[in-house]
Amino acid sequence: MIADPAARRDVPDATVARLPEYLRALTDLAGRGVASVSSEELATVAGVRSAKLRKDLSHLGSYGVRGVGYEVEVLAHEISRQLGLAQNWPVAIVGLGYLGHALATYSGFANRGYHVVALLDRDPEIVGQEIAGMIVGSVDDLEQVVTGHGVAIGVIATPAASAQEVCDRFVAVGVRSVLNFAPCVLSVPQGVHVRKVDLATELQILAFHEQRKTESVRESRPLLEVSP
Amino acid sequence: MIADPAARRDVPDATVARLPEYLRALTDLAGRGVASVSSEELATVAGVRSAKLRKDLSHLGSYGVRGVGYEVEVLAHEISRQLGLAQNWPVAIVGLGYLGHALATYSGFANRGYHVVALLDRDPEIVGQEIAGMIVGSVDDLEQVVTGHGVAIGVIATPAASAQEVCDRFVAVGVRSVLNFAPCVLSVPQGVHVRKVDLATELQILAFHEQRKTESVRESRPLLEVSP
DNA sequence: TACTGTGAAGCTATTCACAGCG
DNA sequence: CGCTGTGAATAGCTTCACAGTA
Numbered sequence: 001m002i003a004d005p006a007a008r009r010d011v012p013d014a015t016v017a018r019l020p021e022y023l024r025a026l027t028d029l030a031g032r033g034v035a036s037v038s039s040e041e042l043a044t045v046a047g048v049r050s051a052k053l054r055k056d057l058s059h060l061g062s063y064g065v066r067g068v069g070y071e072v073e074v075l076a077h078e079i080s081r082q083l084g085l086a087q088n089w090p091v092a093i094v095g096l097g098y099l100g101h102a103l104a105t106y107s108g109f110a111n112r113g114y115h116v117v118a119l120l121d122r123d124p125e126i127v128g129q130e131i132a133g134m135i136v137g138s139v140d141d142l143e144q145v146v147t148g149h150g151v152a153i154g155v156i157a158t159p160a161a162s163a164q165e166v167c168d169r170f171v172a173v174g175v176r177s178v179l180n181f182a183p184c185v186l187s188v189p190q191g192v193h194v195r196k197v198d199l200a201t202e203l204q205i206l207a208f209h210e211q212r213k214t215e216s217v218r219e220s221r222p223l224l225e226v227s228p
Numbered sequence: 229m230i231a232d233p234a235a236r237r238d239v240p241d242a243t244v245a246r247l248p249e250y251l252r253a254l255t256d257l258a259g260r261g262v263a264s265v266s267s268e269e270l271a272t273v274a275g276v277r278s279a280k281l282r283k284d285l286s287h288l289g290s291y292g293v294r295g296v297g298y299e300v301e302v303l304a305h306e307i308s309r310q311l312g313l314a315q316n317w318p319v320a321i322v323g324l325g326y327l328g329h330a331l332a333t334y335s336g337f338a339n340r341g342y343h344v345v346a347l348l349d350r351d352p353e354i355v356g357q358e359i360a361g362m363i364v365g366s367v368d369d370l371e372q373v374v375t376g377h378g379v380a381i382g383v384i385a386t387p388a389a390s391a392q393e394v395c396d397r398f399v400a401v402g403v404r405s406v407l408n409f410a411p412c413v414l415s416v417p418q419g420v421h422v423r424k425v426d427l428a429t430e431l432q433i434l435a436f437h438e439q440r441k442t443e444s445v446r447e448s449r450p451l452l453e454v455s456p
Numbered sequence: 457t458a459c460t461g462t463g464a465a466g467c468t469a470t471t472c473a474c475a476g477c478g
Numbered sequence: 479c480g481c482t483g484t485g486a487a488t489a490g491c492t493t494c495a496c497a498g499t500a
Contacts, residue, residue, distance in 0.1 A: 012468075012469070013468090013469095014468080014469060014470090015469090049470085049471075051470075051471055051472070051473095052469090052470065052471080055469090055470075055471085065477095065478065066476070066477045066478050067477070067478050068478075
């Protein structure tokens, strides 16, 4: 085995997706003065099963003490490091409708390793406004802003019709990570990461399950058969 | 077979999670006057592989024509039906900070089978304001509002500290589907569905990958070779 | 022919259950 | 002893490849 703490093991995507939640849980515990937790306790706070938590953490290395548990500070620091939260990533937000506005003022960003360095919009009514202590700039200056601030992550909160164009411009000046709130698929070259969040999608998934619950109560019979 | 409410592994979760995206793609195509698509074309618009699309659709039944493709209208209708979008689910939003505001005005909801019937907040400064054509009510009236409008889905956009309490009150008056934007884990009884969206989580996942890219550039060596 | 629908194979993720260690 | 870390077992998801069909 390798002693190098920076040794890059392969961390599964499913695990990566849960690390922020573990970090959030650990931060909560630290705030309440808890110094040490078992996998069972931490799993409860994070909303997963303890076996899954232990397996996930095992991909990062061995940061627990057998018979005791995990030191909250140590583990929080390690997860932060792996997520790269020490680096204060410069973020630019394009599109300052209500959602962009919400993102710009979201304290969760500043507190967790991100630094919103630019707000851009196309609408002359919005350009020049002050939001979250920053002046909204024109999307025309996107390239200059990205280059000037070394923006690493681009957030797209525009209508769907503009999203691909904004994305292309981000990519053209070197942005390789994009968070897309517009309800459309973005096409990007290899090596660029896009994550998509669609608020309506989430509601639709809930509605699917809600409908099943309602149906099974109404019909009180299995959904098996449909005659053709 | 018995009408066991737990006996529903009909449509896999992973498939359900993609149905809204397929529907969005189909709606786009319909808007552009396209009447028929192949799985290849639809998959491209939806951002997946055609084999996955076909497998997903096969869980809903057989709505394509071999040698031809899918009729856009027919397939859109079928997915809508399965997602329960004909039912115009009544939704209540609690917490009208910027995010709640964004959700209340999000046209994606009204257009896709949801009906926001109530906005509630705790802050007397916000109660009484008009947002998206509705008057914000007091969270004190939550029970009355939920019962009166038959709210099926509760959206929580409050700070983390209030989220569990709001959730408990939703559940106590019969809400079984909750969309949680607060950065905390909600505990709910069996049979209640919670979906969580955390904006900071999404950024952290991107940052993880961004960091890996940056590291591998800095070190400029392939990820394979690790000397033991 | 050109496409869908689907078994089967391959992969990834989760859970189990216990060895290993403080 | 109690708890972590992990191989092994299981479950779930994706991809392949082609049989089946309008």
